[in-house]
Amino acid sequence: MAIFGTAIIAANGRELQSVEGSASLKPGLSTSKPRKGPRGYVGGSVVPGMSEVKCDVIPTDDFDPEDFANGLEVTIRFFCEQSGQEWVIAKASLGDDVELGDGEDAKWSGLIFTGTKAEKV
Secondary structure (H helix, E strand, C coil): CCEEEEEEEEECCEEEECCCCCEEEECCCCEEEEEEECCEEEEEEEECCCEEEEEEECCCCCCCHHHHCCCCCEEEEEECCCCCCEEEEEEEEECCCCEECCCCCCCEEEEEEEECCCEEC
C-alpha cells in the first residue's frame, strides 16, 4: 500500500520539503508469514514492517544530499493532501543513491528513506 503526498525531512535542526505530490509512503505495516507443518498451514508469524518514503527535492544552495549520507538518522513527517492524514517516521536513513536531473525541471530524484513503522498522527 503506497500513499502519495508531501514529505518534510528533518535533520540536524533543518527541514527539507519534497516537491509537492512527489512523495510516496509505505507505512511499514506488520505482516504475517505463513508457517507450514506436516499437515500444511499451521498459523502465521508476525513480521514487523519497515516504512519507506520515496521523494524528489528541488536543488538549492543550502542542500547537499551528502548531508544524509553515512547512515544519518532523520525524522520524516508525511502529509497526504487528498485525505488530510499525517504520519511521522521517527527514525529513517537514506537507503539508496540519488540522481540529479537537469534542465527546466531540475531536481534531486530518487531519495529513498527506510525506517521505523510510520505512526499516524
